[in-house]
Amino acid sequence: MSPSPAPPRDDDASGVPAISTTGLTRTFDTKAGPVEAVRGIDLTVRDGEILGFLGPNGAGKTTTLRMLTTLLPPTGGTATVAGCELATDPGGVRARIGYVAQSGGVDPHISVHEELTTQGRFYRLSKAEARARTEELAAELGLTELLGRKCSALSGGQRRRLDIAMGLTHQPRILFLDEPTTGLDPASRADLWDLVRRLRAERGMTIFLTTHYLDEADALADRLVIVDDGLIVAEGTADALKRAYGGSPDATLQDTFIAITGRGTGARDDDAPLAV
Numbered sequence: 001m002s003p004s005p006a007p008p009r010d011d012d013a014s015g016v017p018a019i020s021t022t023g024l025t026r027t028f029d030t031k032a033g034p035v036e037a038v039r040g041i042d043l044t045v046r047d048g049e050i051l052g053f054l055g056p057n058g059a060g061k062t063t064t065l066r067m068l069t070t071l072l073p074p075t076g077g078t079a080t081v082a083g084c085e086l087a088t089d090p091g092g093v094r095a096r097i098g099y100v101a102q103s104g105g106v107d108p109h110i111s112v113h114e115e116l117t118t119q120g121r122f123y124r125l126s127k128a129e130a131r132a133r134t135e136e137l138a139a140e141l142g143l144t145e146l147l148g149r150k151c152s153a154l155s156g157g158q159r160r161r162l163d164i165a166m167g168l169t170h171q172p173r174i175l176f177l178d179e180p181t182t183g184l185d186p187a188s189r190a191d192l193w194d195l196v197r198r199l200r201a202e203r204g205m206t207i208f209l210t211t212h213y214l215d216e217a218d219a220l221a222d223r224l225v226i227v228d229d230g231l232i233v234a235e236g237t238a239d240a241l242k243r244a245y246g247g248s249p250d251a252t253l254q255d256t257f258i259a260i261t262g263r264g265t266g267a268r269d270d271d272a273p274l275a276v
């Protein structure tokens, strides 16, 4: 993503959705013919909401996420992200969002401090501002003791916290998290969940989360959007979806998801329960 200065924080228009899409579409041209990965998604994400974006393998989650984060141009439809039109103001979108991809892009050979200050400089902070932002973020994300450590020497959970700190450098309003806890042990997953909740509570951030773990979606998200075959097939709170599709008041989100999509999410350890 190209660097852009942090946007002013006082231009929130209350009631304006954080994300709004109409007919968002992406077709890939392949030798075997066109692949309709996303086939017309109408989505609204409220300001300050934690949205869980779920679907089976190949449903179109990553393609949607890549379009909303400006990494992939849509082939149809429109979207507004953080008040900026995706088609006409992708730089404005990039300045207002943070994106934490599945495999973070940290350099294993440099220290956590260097990585964070380099990211600050990328976002055009002065050296002094970048150092100050590094210290603030490290304190907020529990990385202060690790600032001198090489990135290659971090545990999986520490690494994910660094990835998120880097996504927060320019103080975005919306954070996109792509499967943030894949591969983490249960304690590190629980830490990440706490962090996500804190970011919303303390910073009022909007969080767009994809995950294969239904327990994670159930515990964290205010609302779930389930996609399948490039379309939204269900949306609502976890409780509302369980009531509507799960078949009984005690239905699990797993039963509900299977009732909606006809299959599981593809998580390797299919939704091992985790204390919240």
Ligand SMILES: Nc1ncnc2c1ncn2[C@@H]1O[C@H](COP(=O)(O)OP(=O)(O)OP(=O)(O)O)[C@@H](O)[C@H]1O
Binding pocket: 028, 030, 035, 036, 037, 055, 056, 057, 058, 059, 060, 061, 062, 063, 064, 266
């Ligand atoms: N660059 C591409 N070229 C051709 N087809 C693609 C491309 N990227 C994605 N697809 C196809 O688009 C569909 C949606 O893919 P996408 O990666 O968005 O799904 P997903 O829901 O993120 O899946 P997963 O949970 O497995 O990551 C799939 O059929 C995929 O094979």
